Amino acid sequence: MSNDNSRIKKVRTHISQNESLIFERSRSGAVGYKLPKIDVPTTEVNELVNSKYLRTDDLANMPELAEPDVVRHFTRLSTWNYGTDTGMFPLGSCTMKYNPKINELVARLEGFATAHPLLPEESAQGCLEVIYLAEQLLAEITGMAAVTLQPAAGAHGEMTGIMMIRALLACRGDARKKVLIPDSAHGTNPATAAICGYTVEGIRSNERGLTDLAELEKRMDDSVAALMLTNPNTVGLFEENIEKICKLMHERGGLVYMDGANMNALCAVARPGDMGVDVMHMNLHKTMSTPHGGGGPGAGPVAVTKELAPYLPSPMVIKQDGKFVLDYNRPQSIGRIRAFYGNFGVVLRAVCYMLTLGSEGLRENTETAVLNANYIAHHLRDIYEIPYEGKIMHEVIFSDKRQKKYGITNGDIAKRLIDYGFHPPTMSFPLIVPGSLMVEPTESEGREEMDLFIDAMKSIDKEAQENPEMLKHAPHTTRVGRFDEVAAARNPVLRWQATKSEEK
């Protein structure tokens, strides 16, 4: 099979080190640690703990390595990854922007990093002030009345918000059964509503990719607790009828939950609170630049209207006589949704980012993110189908419709992009766009990198016409090829087990 990589400009291959599993690297007797000598008189372990409670396996199978081997092991592993510091990561809806290094320094300052969450309040005034400040900043940015930082991630924030809606409706004596969710929504929305005990009903989008008002009008009745809406939505368009939608929901006794995953299109330009939204979450790991960390930790603060504020999780930080204290006296609160006060370290990074940018910086970010998405759309729209034409905001959603006729799918395009030196776009949703390629460049991409991306996409389209077979087996330049995921799921191997010869 011919495999012409002459069009690839951004990358060339270089050697990458092989590395076994850490268990295969283990050598009996090797150590990578040293503890101080124990300085208290010791007692026989059996006298302290009945032997029936003690381990008898001698921790066999746990690895034994010297420090340099541990360092080499994980360093080699790291080189097999692609991150935003490596290059453009246009993963739609995930806002893979630059993760500022100052944020990392701040989160590791000793006074914060070593602070125990159950310190007496007077010994943790710095941490409490950070939480208080973060809530104020986020309330201003979202235009909402109050904020909780307890949710550990976006989906956790969704759950918190829906629980609060449930509590409010119960308090009104108007418990309801259903949550409406547009068919374009991210998978966490329906999963969240179901976990909170609601039946999920889909709302179809109209031909423009927006929430169909007439359909909503028909479906919104007194059995519906809430509408969960992403805005801008997952086809990248602002729900221009947002005020009418909120008004309709409110008139009929329902509430509006806004998934704030796409806030990078709105920060300092418009505020959900001004649109009539009742409750929303933000993903600090998207909009507020905290690192995604290979799948977390994130943070999913929830912002609410004044009416919903009493239902926020407990405790809340309040200011009393010039001191910050934790307020547990919240009789209407939904309760706790996580131990302690949320992902404080992530919140710290986000506060650092908000203070770095200020209002003008946030607006410049938003404008540049939207400009970049439009720039990519402008240069690729003749080649790749844009199923929903409209005012593109921070991301552009293409489909593989035109490449399908050569037998090429979005998956093939994505895998080939890897050869060109890019992380692929999002493909798993929106479900209303078959073969979708959600491209979100963020403000962090310069024109040079985007031009290379545009070139790569154009070139892949040519390859689809000239050599589709080659695309179906991409990527060709990575250290591993495509995996047989079906076989992996049929006979799952989810842990390493010692073979006879390796047993200790």
Place this chain on the structure above:
Amino acid sequence: MRYIPNSAEERAKMLAEMGVQSIEDFFTSIPAHLRLDKPLNLPPAYAESELIKFFKNLAARNIDPNSSTSFLGAGVYNHFRPVIIDTLISRSEFYTTYTPYQPEIAQGTLQAIFEFQSMICFLTGMEVANASMYDGSTALAEAVLMANRINRRKKVAISQALHPEYRQVLETYLKSTGMTLETIAFGTSGQTALDSLDINDQTTAVIIQSPNFFGSIEDLELAAEKAHKAGALLISVTTEPISWGLLRSPGDCGADIVVAEGQAFGIAPSYGGPYLGIFASRAQYQRQMPGRLIGQAQDTYGNRGFVITLATREQHIRREKASSNICTNQGLFMLMATVYLSTMGRRGLQEVALQNLQKAAYAAQAISSLEGYSLLFSAPRFNEFVVKTPRPAAEIVKSLTSHNIVAGLPLSNYYPDMTNALLVCVTEQNTRAEIDALVALLQ
């Protein structure tokens, strides 16, 4: 703005080339009256040097870690973090990447998760571990939902010696499920009173924490036996997994689902998070598990590698029928724990566990021989214990804080009746001199 590569001139050029008059034109789908016509009321942008100063000042309003000593545990532990943890997790290929949806360029993250899952299986004595949950408390809530998916029962028997915040989280999660909690009291030993366990064919699971909130080691084997007799599952909870270096694993004792807080494995306290939810179960239940699972796979060339597997349980595929709504987990903190466990290794985990046991025993002995002080419970302990104090524990903590010693946690914070009870934790980080200073001040 120093994070935007395109200069204002470049951006203007791009606009012009696209035939767009002004950046405002991109935002016209937002009704004009909803667009902000003035800046947000935020502090003005700080310079990097100002940020460092600002946050150092804030951090200094917390107790000074260099001149103070802490005996706080209660779910968050002060263990030494080998330096290479931060070195390695600061490789930006690790921390600036996303969930490993593209295995060809995410083998680093995927192999590390596979190693983590394997280590957790060894330590817990279980057959399947997932890629992590948010933290210990939410992992417990997910475990209860999983138990309900397995046996469809609605009652949960829950130890009173479980971390009170874990219980509170569980209560919130269960509100709309129709499931109910029944408390199992603790006895004079400080262990859960398993002989008073009253469960039946309605009970989905028994929840026992070991070492429990009071530091007492529980008889998990007996708990498993009792749970299984009623057809219920045993969910074991551990907030101090360093204890696994010494204690019999929950799996070996018969637990069906094991959840734990992984903070003790090399993660800084950081005022409550981010932490690491550890979640493991028996293989027979793997398709009911929440969260992400990484499995071994072969690529087209026959190379071994790793992929996200059994994803049909997950929200991005199953939507409202998913086993959980979790999407983001604690990837980087999973990596921290994996580096910690690799660095400490087999012998380090044993030694650190032993030091915790010995130092706590020394402190318990010294404090309980003081006039007016005694140990409230008799059961064996790991690195925490409850001291019966001659005056309210909250007062003691307050007065010792002025000597830069955080003496522990007054239990009255969670158990209002227990005013004269102080939960003390001693780890390998506390020197004999620090313990002796605490004892002297308590006198």
